[in-house]
Amino acid sequence: GAVVSQHPSWVICKSGTSVKIECRSLDFQATTMFWYRQFPKQSLMLMATSNEGSKATYEQGVEKDKFLINHASLTLSTLTVTSAHPEDSSFYICSARDPGGTFSYEQYFGPGTRLTVT
Amino acid sequence: QKEVEQDPGPLSVPEGAIVSLNCTYSNSAFQYFMWYRQYSRKGPELLMYTYSSGNKEDGRFTAQVDKSSKYISLFIRDSQPSDSATYLCAMSPLGAQKLVFGQGTRLTINP
Numbered sequence: 001g002a003v004v005s006q007h008p009s010w011v012i013c014k015s016g017t018s019v020k021i022e023c024r025s026l027d028f029q030a031t032t033m034f035w036y037r038q039f040p041k042q043s044l045m046l047m048a049t050s051n052e053g054s055k056a057t058y059e060q061g062v063e064k065d066k067f068l069i070n071h072a073s074l075t076l077s078t079l080t081v082t083s084a085h086p087e088d089s090s091f092y093i094c095s096a097r098d099p100g101g102t103f104s105y106e107q108y109f110g111p112g113t114r115l116t117v118t
Numbered sequence: 119q120k121e122v123e124q125d126p127g128p129l130s131v132p133e134g135a136i137v138s139l140n141c142t143y144s145n146s147a148f149q150y151f152m153w154y155r156q157y158s159r160k161g162p163e164l165l166m167y168t169y170s171s172g173n174k175e176d177g178r179f180t181a182q183v184d185k186s187s188k189y190i191s192l193f194i195r196d197s198q199p200s201d202s203a204t205y206l207c208a209m210s211p212l213g214a215q216k217l218v219f220g221q222g223t224r225l226t227i228n229p
Binding site: 004006032034041042043046049091093095097105107108109110111112114 | 152159206
């Protein structure tokens with residue numbers, strides 16, 4: 001099946017610094033990737049939809065300048081949390097759609113990145 | 119009102135029980151209905167999907183969609199401790215890129 005990886009799996013950073021999270025589709029080309037945020041015991045909150053070669057579409061209430069998304073290739077999307085603050089601490093998960101898959105609406109999820117800002 | 123409502127639980131049942139998980143929704147444009155399973159500190163994985171109304175069975179799992187009531191269900195028969203996870207329903211209109219997720223129900227199967 002389609003595999004999506006994320007790196008790093010866990011990161012601790014100091015307040016005010018920036019952190020970059022990578023999301024890769026390993027065995028398929030993903031024209032569309034998604035970034036979610038998940039708080040403990042809560043559902044997935046879609047942050048943005050990322051299409052290869054174009055600007056990301058952010059959901060209402062998500063700060064574009066704080067959460068920078070770059071989908072530079074068909075297998076890689078990055079999320080950069082700029083000037084991180086403790087309230088940005090969360091579980092960030094990416095997903096990707098495989099346009100050549102059996103069910104095109106399926107999103108394949110990465111294992112997630114736990115960000116802790118101290 | 120949220121587009122998709124799902125009881126967060128937690129739900130705890132003994133091994134071997136039949137589990138029923140449900141979601142309601144308000145958007146009549148939803149055509150694809152999915153159930154994802156998420157283990158702790160992992161990304162969700164797709165369990166089953168259905169298109170429009172009807173039932174779909176896959177081993178111990180059965181998904182049901184009742185569009186007239188805007189209600190979907192996932193049944194797990196002969197539940198196992200390994201089924202302990204959070205189950206999220208997700209939905210999409212035809213042609214849409216993104217999915218709308220329910221809050222997720224935390225399920226624990228006790229040996």
